[in-house]
Amino acid sequence: MKPAKFNYLRPSSLEEAVHYLSEYGEDAKILSGGQSLIPLLNMRLSTPKYLIDIGRAEGLSYIQEEGESLVIGALTKHREIEKSELVKEKCPLLSEAIRWVGHEQIRNRGTVGGSIAHGDPSAELPCVLTALRGEVVIADVNGEEIVSPEDFFLTYMLTSLQPDQLVKEIRFPILKQTSGSAFVEVARRHGDFGLVEVAAVVDLSEDGSFSEVKLAIGGVNSVPTALGDVERLLVGKEPTEESYKDASVLTMEMIEPESDLHGTAEYRRELSGTMVIRALKQATIRAQGGRVM
Amino acid sequence: MDGVKINLKVNGQDISREVDSRLLLSDFIRESLYLTGTHIGCEHGVCGACTIHVNGDPVRSCLMLAVQADGCEVKTVESLIQENGKLNYLQQAFSDNHALQCGFCTPGFLMTVSGFLEENSKPSEDEIKKCISGNLCRCTGYSNIIKAVKQAAQTVSN
Numbered sequence: 001m002k003p004a005k006f007n008y009l010r011p012s013s014l015e016e017a018v019h020y021l022s023e024y025g026e027d028a029k030i031l032s033g034g035q036s037l038i039p040l041l042n043m044r045l046s047t048p049k050y051l052i053d054i055g056r057a058e059g060l061s062y063i064q065e066e067g068e069s070l071v072i073g074a075l076t077k078h079r080e081i082e083k084s085e086l087v088k089e090k091c092p093l094l095s096e097a098i099r100w101v102g103h104e105q106i107r108n109r110g111t112v113g114g115s116i117a118h119g120d121p122s123a124e125l126p127c128v129l130t131a132l133r134g135e136v137v138i139a140d141v142n143g144e145e146i147v148s149p150e151d152f153f154l155t156y157m158l159t160s161l162q163p164d165q166l167v168k169e170i171r172f173p174i175l176k177q178t179s180g181s182a183f184v185e186v187a188r189r190h191g192d193f194g195l196v197e198v199a200a201v202v203d204l205s206e207d208g209s210f211s212e213v214k215l216a217i218g219g220v221n222s223v224p225t226a227l228g229d230v231e232r233l234l235v236g237k238e239p240t241e242e243s244y245k246d247a248s249v250l251t252m253e254m255i256e257p258e259s260d261l262h263g264t265a266e267y268r269r270e271l272s273g274t275m276v277i278r279a280l281k282q283a284t285i286r287a288q289g290g291r292v293m
Numbered sequence: 294m295d296g297v298k299i300n301l302k303v304n305g306q307d308i309s310r311e312v313d314s315r316l317l318l319s320d321f322i323r324e325s326l327y328l329t330g331t332h333i334g335c336e337h338g339v340c341g342a343c344t345i346h347v348n349g350d351p352v353r354s355c356l357m358l359a360v361q362a363d364g365c366e367v368k369t370v371e372s373l374i375q376e377n378g379k380l381n382y383l384q385q386a387f388s389d390n391h392a393l394q395c396g397f398c399t400p401g402f403l404m405t406v407s408g409f410l411e412e413n414s415k416p417s418e419d420e421i422k423k424c425i426s427g428n429l430c431r432c433t434g435y436s437n438i439i440k441a442v443k444q445a446a447q448t449v450s451n
Contacts, residue, residue: 002315002320003315005315006314008297008358010360031358031361034356034357038317038337038338038355038358039338039356041315043337051314053361087325094448102427103426104340104354104405104408104427105344105351105353105425105427106338106356108351108352109347109352109353148351190423191427193428260351
């Protein structure tokens with residue numbers, strides 16, 4: 001199984017890349033790290049006429065702090081995020097989640113922009129981005145626009161990206177020093193696609209109750225899903241076994257998992273309930289530990 | 294042929310070739326350079342048999358096009374052998390511990406582990422398991438592979 005024939009283009013800048021896209025968009029595919037696209041090419045599930053390799057485009061690989069966000073260039077590799085002290089300090093949720101992305105060999109090549117643009121509902125980065133209500137910066141020949149994860153992820157492997165657009169940058173909101181976060185996942189083998197994964201961030205009031213909760217689940221719906229109702233249910237409540245249980249029950253009502261060869265819908269639903277409790281507990285313990293009492 | 298000129302360094306040697314843009318790096322290594330130590334298993338990034346180093350990092354060569362390696366430094370399993378022709382510490386550890394059965398997956402394991410030990414010379418068993426989780430051994434020789442990695446780590450840290 002080998003890729004079908006294509007015309008290979010290697011732009012050296014973002015401007016050149018979007019220019020190619022405006023010309024060939026319908027017939028073209030963007031290649032960055034290739035860890036999702038090349039398997040598709042190898043199996044000929046994707047047969048673009050033009051392959052636009054942005055791997056050498058300048059100025060698209062960076063991790064920096066800008067205001068309230070950690071801004072990460074599309075070409076930044078997973079491994080760079082994993083090793084970044086800045087990410088560990090400003091967004092420990094992202095540091096924790098990134099270790100679940102594929103295997104090390106994959107993380108050495110795979111890029112943040114690629115993972116987001118691929119839009120796999122069981123991928124870790126889309127789940128984290130959804131939990132944090134981050135932003136996707138999209139570029140085309142006319143300029144840039146900012147899209148919320150909710151508007152960006154449409155369904156399985158389908159995003160709002162138009163044929164002439166590419167993902168330029170991802171913005172992850174910086175977590176408060178007082179907050180606690182956790183990323184939990186169950187996969188058949190570490191590094192495989194997650195069956196269910198949950199990203200949680202909690203903040204506690206002086207009295208110990210939840211003042212803010214951010215929660216998203218991946219692997220169970222056609223897109224990573226923010227659990228807004230569960231978040232609202234928890235705010236103002238004490239972190240007790242009862243509130244964890246309520247959160248778990250509501251989560252199981254909100255999701256619509258499907259069966260596949262890795263697990264039945266019922267299993268995924270049950271697992272989701274358990275994973276939400278696990279993530280919330282871990283995040284809460286970290287929020288408690290992170291506070292000066 | 295839609296030829297693209299590429300220049301790269303493979304196992305220390307400068308290579309210049311014209312390749313079809315759709316040629317996978319794994320096929321380039323085996324069929325153009327005749328370095329058949331790199332094995333090809335699944336060709337979609339699951340088995341890890343084709344693991345090589347690109348610019349010092351373990352990667353899957355079946356998930357890279359040869360044109361993407363233009364300007365890169367590539368190391369294959371052939372680079373491990375010592376100059377005097379003897380097995381290096383890692384190969385020796387695999388041999389000593391019978392960490393290979395049919396041997397098909399071995400080059401991938403060696404390249405994954407050699408990259409890993411450079412960064413972490415005192416790994417725990419759990420870290421070793423995580424490290425090799427991206428490589429499949431169909432003979433299920435994992436227990437001995439783990440033993441071999443432990444022995445190699447011992448050698449490195451001494």
